[in-house]
Amino acid sequence: MEKEYCAIYLSGTGNTKFCVEKLVKSLDENAPIIAIENSAAISAAAGYKNIIFGYPVQFSNAPKMVRDFILANREVWRGKIVICVATMGAFSGDGAGCAARLFKKCGATVSGGLHLKMPDSVCDSKFLKKSAEEKRQIIRRAEKKIARTVLQIGSGKFPHDGLGIFAHIAGLLGQRLWFYNKTKNYSDKLKIDNTLCVGCGTCVSVCPMKNLTLENQTAAPHGKCTMCYRCISLCPKMAITLVGKKVVEQYRLENFSDGI
Template sequence: MIGLYLSGTGNSKHCVEKFVQLLDENGRTFPIENPQVIEEIKNETDIVVGYPTQFSNAPLMVRDFIRNNSTIWEGKRIFCINTMGAFSGDGTGCTARLFKIYGATVTGGLQIKMPDSVCDSKLLKKTEEANKKIVKQADEKIEAWVAKIKSGKYPKEGLGFCDHIAGLFGQRLWFYGKTLKYSDKLKISDACVGCGLCVNECPMDNLVQQSGGKPVPQGKCTICYRCISHCPAQAITLLGNRVVEQTTFEKFNVG
C-alpha cells in the first residue's frame, strides 16, 4: 500500500501517514509532486489519496494529477481521504468520480476535520487548545476506522448521492470560479526578506526568485497555503489582506 497526498500545512500529510501506517506497517507515503510517485503507483494496487478540500472541491492540482495520469489508474483500489476546516460535502467524491472514470475501484472515503489552515482569514480560527482537541479527535477517528477496515467494513463518507448534492449546493456552485483554474491572486508584500523559502515550499513551482528581491508569482497557485504558513516574514497573502495566524500541523500536534 502507498499513500499520496497534497498538503499545505501538514494536516492531510499527517492523516494519510497515520492511516497508511496503521493499516499496513510496510506502507509508504509520498507527496504528489514527488517525481518518483508515478512509478510507485504503477507498482502498487492499493492506494490512499489525501488532500484538503477547497470550497467543497478537491484542489485543482489533485484533479489535474489524476487526469494527467489517467492511464495508470486502471485496476487500482483507491481510498480517498479529505481534510476540512468545517464542511466538505462530497470532498472525497470529487476525486472518487474521476478515479472511477479511469478504471479504478474506490474502496471508501473518509472526511476528517482538522484545524483551519487559511492563514489570512479569521473565519474558522480557534484557540490552540481547541485545535489540539480537533487533532486528537481526528486521530481517534482514523484509529477507529482502521480497526473497522481490518474487519472488512469501509467508510463511505462523501461518496453518496446526498453528499454530492450537499457539496454541490452547499459551496461548490457558489465558489466554482475559485477552483476552476489555478489562482493568480497570491500577493507578496514589501515585508518579504527574499529568503526563498516559499520558492522551495511551493508544489506548483509557482514562485520565481528574482535576483536579490522577492519572488514573483506565476499565476499557478493551487491555494494550498504552504508558502503562507511558512513565510518567516508573514509577507504572503491570498484570500485575505493580512496574515491572521500561521497554522501548521506541528503547532497543534499533541503527539
C-alpha cells in the same frame, strides 16, 4: 507482484500528510507515503494495488493540482483500489467524492471515502480560527476517527464519507455551485508584499507547483497557485496573502500535535 498499500497526498500545511500517514501506517507499516509533487509518486503508485489518496478540501472541491494529477496519470489508476481521504476545516459535503469520481472515470474501484475535520489552514482569514486547545482537540478527534477506520477496514468494512448522492448534492449546494470559480483554474491571486519580503527563498523552495521565483531579491508568483497555503504559513515575514489581505495566523500542525 503488486504490493499492499501506497499513500499519495497533497498537503499544504501538514494536516493531510499527518492523517494519511496515521491511516496507512496502521494498515501497512511498510507503505510508502509520497507527496504528489514528488516525481517518484507515480512510479511508486504503479506497483501497488491499494492506494490511499489524500488532499485538503478547498471550497468543497479537490484542489486543481489534485484533479490534474489524477487525470494526467489516468492509465495508472486502472484496476487500482482507492480510498479517498479528504481533510477539511468544517464542511465539504462530498470532499472525498470529488476525487473518487475522477478515479472511477480512470478505471479505478473506489472502496472508501474518509472525511477528517482538522484545523483550518487559511492563514489570512479570521473565519473558523480556533484556540490552541481547540485545535488540539480537533486533531485528537481526527486521530480517534482514523483509529476507528483502521478497525473497520480490518473487518472488511470501508467508510463511505462523501461518496453518496446526498453528499454530492450537499457539496454542490453547500459551496461548489457558488464558489466553483475559485477552484476551476490555478489562482493568479497570490500577493507578495514587496515591503516585507526579504528574498529568503523559503516560499520558492516549498511550493508544490513551482509557482514562485526570486526576482531582484523578491519573490514573484506566476499564476499557477493551487492555493495550498504552504508558502503563506511558512514565510518568515508574513509577506504572502491569497484569500485575505493580511496574515492572521500562520497555521503549523506540528505546534498542536504530538506527531505520528
